[in-house]
Amino acid sequence: MAKLALQGRVIAAHGRHYRVAIDHTDQLRHCYPRGKKTGIAVGDQVRILPEGEHEGAITDILPRRNLFYRSDAQRSKLFAANIDQLLLVLAAEPEFSDDLLGRALVAASSADIPAHIVLNKADLPATAAARTRLAATESLGVPVHALCALDPDQVHARLGPLLQGRRTLLLGQSGMGKSTLLNALVPDAQAATQAHSVALGTGRHTTTHTRLYTLPEGGELIDSPGFQAFGLQHLSPQEIEHGFPEFAPAVAQCRFYNCTHQHEPGCGVLAAVALGTISAQRHALYLRILAENEAARRY
Ligand SMILES: Nc1nc2c(ncn2[C@@H]2O[C@H](COP(=O)(O)OP(=O)(O)OP(=O)(O)O)[C@@H](O)[C@H]2O)c(=O)[nH]1
Ligand SMILES: [Mg+2]
Ligand SMILES: [Zn+2]
Structure with a gap:
């Protein structure tokens, strides 16, 4: 049979x-x-x-709604499929990287996945300066939720409505507190957490594989291992541009329809960078990603 x-x-x-x-x-x-x-x-x-x-x-x-992943020259690393939103977990200690944050947001934008930021470890004094560093990202329309993952009541109050009924991917560098946040929301998960310095000593991240948990209130939360690199080799130049949605009004002003916003005369994006309406830091990230992908295509 x-x-x-x-x-x-x-x-x-x-x-x-x-x-x-x-x-x-x-x-x-x-x-x-x-x-x-x-x-x-x-x-x-x-x-x-x-x-x-x-x-x-x-x-x-079965056919997917979306797939969130990163890709270096050698290989792709799949994070998760069919997700409703991304929760990027950052903290002041260990210090989060602006470059990695920017890359994760480009991957989310280009896959049309909404992203939120959790600024975790709000109990640490260094959080105020970290919040200031996030102002530019917040002005792009990415909501920032500052909280302390060690306080489950606070976590529920700040994130409960956002997470309920949705499938959310927790993403971030090692030691930011993703698994601590998971444990606050899904007490049965009992995911291992540890100080980043300890994790570095053992030479590996605390969370070693990706796993999906069901939230008691309905919805799902996916915990993933921390990353130290975020290649975007899978994106074409058009997709990279789509990953910077704030460029769109300026792109409409470019003289050439196929402008790459690197050095062309009459480029609306370069003009907006000069005026400060587009962040020079974001444009520099755009150029880095383009150059990386260009170099990889040549080999
Ligand atoms: N002070 C403080 N420490 C926190 C907070 N949240 C997490 N931590 C600590 O930060 C360390 C790292 O937390 P984890 O949850 O293991 O970090 P992770 O992001 O899951 O790390 P990986 O699994 O390696 O990617 C642990 O020692 C936690 O106790 C917080 O809100 N405040
Ligand atoms: Mg973890
Ligand atoms: Zn241009």
Whole structure:
């Protein structure tokens, strides 16, 4: 007798092993991709062929609404699929990187995924200066929520309505407090957390794989390992430009329809940078990403 295919969502990824929650049941199965299939992400809806009571082979990935990932010259790193929003977790200590923050926001914009920032560890005195550093990003329309993840009541008050009923990806550098935030919202998660200095000593991040949790109030939260690089090699020059939505009104003023906003005469973006209506820092990030992708294409 032919085995009946099942459907479910991928809730954890460990290398080529995936944990799949089967739809309309409380069954969890350990699954592996059939054949050479790759590119399965947490949040994917998949079809599986069951094997025994607890295992299965993933045969198909159902069409996605979106896929959030980064890509360096050598390989892509999938974060999650079919997400409603991104929660970028930052803190004053360890100091967050403006460059990595900018890149994550470009990846979100170009995939049309709304992003929010959590400025965590608001109990630390250095937070005031970090908040000032975020003013330019906030003025782009990215909401900033300052809070202390060690205080679950505060976390619920600040983030509860935003997270309820939605699938949210927690993203950020190592040590920013993503897993601490997860534990405040999903007490059953009991995710490991540790001081970043300790994590550095062991040579690895505290969270080592991506995993999806169900919020008691409804909705889902995905915890991911911290990153130290955020390549955007998968983006074409047009997609990179789309990742800087604040350029759009100025692009309409460019003399050449195919202007790349690097050095062209009559460029509306360069004019806006000179006037200060577009941040010079954001334009510099745009140039860095373009140059990186250009260099990678030449090799
Ligand atoms: N003072 C203070 N410390 C915090 C806060 N939130 C988290 N921490 C501490 O920051 C350290 C790192 O927290 P984690 O939650 O493990 O960080 P992470 O972002 O999950 O790190 P990775 O899993 O390595 O990516 C831990 O020692 C936490 O206790 C906070 O609001 N205030
Ligand atoms: Mg973690
Ligand atoms: Zn231009």
